[in-house]
Amino acid sequence: MIIAAILPHQCAMAYEFANCLIDPDKHLFLRDGLPVHLEPQVFDLLLFLVDQKGRLMTKDDLVETVWHGLSVSDATISARINAARKAVGDTGRAQAIIKTVHGRGFQLNVEVRTAEAAAQTPDPERSDTQSIRFTRSSHGARIAFSKSGNGPPLVRVAHWLSHLELDWQSPVWRPLIETLDRKNTLNRYDQRGTGLSSRDLVDADIDAFADDLMAVADANNLDRFPIFSASQAVPVAIRFAQRYPERVSGLVLYGGYVKGRSLREAAPGDIDEETVIGLIRAGWGKADSPFVNAFSTLFLPDATPAQLASFVKMQTETISPENAARLRQIIDRFDVSEVLASIRTPTLIIHAISDAIQPVEQGRLLASEIEGARYVSLESRNHIPLPQEETWTMMMQEIQMFLDGSQA
Numbered sequence: 001m002i003i004a005a006i007l008p009h010q011c012a013m014a015y016e017f018a019n020c021l022i023d024p025d026k027h028l029f030l031r032d033g034l035p036v037h038l039e040p041q042v043f044d045l046l047l048f049l050v051d052q053k054g055r056l057m058t059k060d061d062l063v064e065t066v067w068h069g070l071s072v073s074d075a076t077i078s079a080r081i082n083a084a085r086k087a088v089g090d091t092g093r094a095q096a097i098i099k100t101v102h103g104r105g106f107q108l109n110v111e112v113r114t115a116e117a118a119a120q121t122p123d124p125e126r127s128d129t130q131s132i133r134f135t136r137s138s139h140g141a142r143i144a145f146s147k148s149g150n151g152p153p154l155v156r157v158a159h160w161l162s163h164l165e166l167d168w169q170s171p172v173w174r175p176l177i178e179t180l181d182r183k184n185t186l187n188r189y190d191q192r193g194t195g196l197s198s199r200d201l202v203d204a205d206i207d208a209f210a211d212d213l214m215a216v217a218d219a220n221n222l223d224r225f226p227i228f229s230a231s232q233a234v235p236v237a238i239r240f241a242q243r244y245p246e247r248v249s250g251l252v253l254y255g256g257y258v259k260g261r262s263l264r265e266a267a268p269g270d271i272d273e274e275t276v277i278g279l280i281r282a283g284w285g286k287a288d289s290p291f292v293n294a295f296s297t298l299f300l301p302d303a304t305p306a307q308l309a310s311f312v313k314m315q316t317e318t319i320s321p322e323n324a325a326r327l328r329q330i331i332d333r334f335d336v337s338e339v340l341a342s343i344r345t346p347t348l349i350i351h352a353i354s355d356a357i358q359p360v361e362q363g364r365l366l367a368s369e370i371e372g373a374r375y376v377s378l379e380s381r382n383h384i385p386l387p388q389e390e391t392w393t394m395m396m397q398e399i400q401m402f403l404d405g406s407q408a
Helices: 040-051 058-066 074-088 117-118 164-167 175-182 206-219 234-243 273-283 290-299 305-318 321-331 362-371 391-406
Strands: 015-017 021-022 030-031 097-101 105-108 113-114 131-136 142-148 153-156 183-188 224-228 248-254 347-352 373-380
Touching: 015 040, 015 105, 021 040, 030 074, 030 097, 040 058, 040 074, 040 105, 040 347, 058 105, 074 097, 131 206, 142 164, 142 206, 153 206, 153 321, 164 175, 164 183, 175 183, 183 206, 206 234, 224 234, 224 391, 273 321, 290 305, 290 362, 347 362, 347 391, 362 373, 373 391
Parallel strands: 153 183, 153 224, 224 248, 248 347, 347 373
Antiparallel strands: 015 021, 015 113, 021 030, 097 105, 131 142, 142 183
């Protein structure tokens, strides 16, 4: 029997099986609560098997539905089956979840549950809202901060550009927020000069940004907590941990650096400060500017058009051109080289191998100078992690395992 070539993408229903969830409406696959990247054909194949709820599907059924009747080899089908097994945590030897019936076809070997009712009922363990409040930091700076999720506290240090409201809906930042606050109470904030916080950058330096972090921690009554930081937030987090070691239970440092680009020797592929500032001044705040688009592509070379458009919008709406250039000059002069040896906080360092904004040598230097630090490299060229990357799942699993240990 040939099954009609209609995949269940048309219905807004998610399916749960084993420790996995697949949501055709969001084109999302989760294992153990964490997103897993799937190639489109692998996603469609897995969704088809799940939708059949254990019924045996022949190769002809798969070809008609997944490949729309096109001629494909047995090797191609086997490769997609193996990729699906890998995604769900199964193997060809075990076949605990996806079973091969030799000479006949394939079937899902576990119970499937629809998650439609759960999707319509609010999860008592996780809220889809954030609460935004304000506090005061040094030099009178007003700092906007938010809280979302449930669980042990986690503070995400503000980076160069953020906007609490825009990030909440951004296809670039929302997946990261959702993953971090799935098992944690995530505390985020906009650093001074950007987002909903004060736009004044008078007396702004690495210590002032560390003061912002302290103000948010105090406003949330956090005595001891782990930190997630990315890019220029990494030296801020290190400076904070050096000043207040008793407050920090763990450091997750993604795509960071020891010395800003204006203070370090250029590495192969490193982009100089003059180029970055030039792109900002030439096109910031101008709709469809090739300069701001080029600048954004440096951060996200593999972004989808929607992700890139969202990133450009966030930039132009969260900070003025003058402040963008000024803030870039400030963070390009951060230097924590003298304090790394004093850090005793458990540390996880993650860096994309082909990062064009902060070269991988900076991540390796951080790992070599912070005692006991664990280093994870990603086969990626994106300075900002993207959920469609294959490395996304590994990165988030590493982060959550580290957080579980630091919060124990």
